[in-house]
Amino acid sequence: MKKIAILQSNYIPWKGYFDLIAMVDEFIFYDEMQYTKNDWRNRNKIKVNEGSRWLTIPVYSKGFQNSNQQIKDTIISDNSWNLKHWNIIKQYYKKSQYFGDYKLLFEDLFLNKEEKYLCEVNYKFIKAINEILGITTKLSLSTDYQLISGKTERLVDLVKQANGTEYISGPAARDYIDADLFAQENITLSWMDYSGYPEYNQLYPPFDHNVTILDLIFNCGPDAANYMKMVK
Structure with a gap:
């Protein structure tokens, strides 16, 4: 049995994204998809005393409504974004229990950068986290494979090329995935369950699950996995 997940790269994603990675044997970054504005590709939220705050990487676009600009081709438009984000993170997380343990690691990730493309930044953070x-899941790129036409057809073919026997999808894809196409190829189709996460000690109540994984790491440190599913 080989489990596969296929998903666009996101900026410092939430814990559910990493649980999906942990539950499969190969995770394929699907960045040959159209870049979408006001999405998770270039932004995420941190927990602050006022509630939550967006951190957004500014990017160039060709005009989002009629553009075929792909995520993998999306270029960062402001080279100072990293310093701004790191300063904001320090401001709100410096009093968290484990911030000091990870400060140098993330300071290096944010400030020592050579990335031109958004996807490169996303890969770097996801790999480090x-x-x-x-x-230890294998990370691959959709560009490592041949892509055919059709929404579900392409996913099925990617799983076949990766020698997968099971595809785990996020629940939002129920609206468009044709489950019969997976069944025809004897590929098990499973759905990720993001419910039932326990709360942990966040600095700023009320509790919010829908923030970057950095919040969990800085508040729980080596115990972070105990607040995740993290089971294959």
Whole structure:
């Protein structure tokens, strides 16, 4: 049995994204998809005393409504974004229990950068956070494979090319995935369940699950995985 997940790269994603990675044997970054504005590709939220706050990487676009601009081709438009984000993170997380343990690591990730493309930044952070959480799943790019036409057809074919026997999808894809196409190829189709996460000690109540994984790492440190599913 080989489990596969296929998903667009996101900026410092929430814990559910990393649980999906942990539950499969190969995770394929699907960045040959159209870049979408006001989405998770270039932004995420941190917990602050006023509630939550967006951190957004500014990018160039060709005009989002009629553009075929893909995520993998999306270029960062402001080279100072990283310093701004790091200063904001320090401001709100410096009093968290484990911020000091990870400060140098994330300071290096934010400030020592050479990335031109958004996807490069996303990959870098996701790979580093996987290491912190002890996730050893193989990471691949959709560009490593041949892509055919059709929404579901392409996903099925990617799983076949990766020698997968099970595809785990996020629940939002129920609206468009044709489950019969997976069944025809003897591929098990499973759905990720993001419910039932326990709360942990966040600095600023009320509790919010829908923030970047950095919140969990800075508040729980080596115990972070205990507040996740993290089971294959």
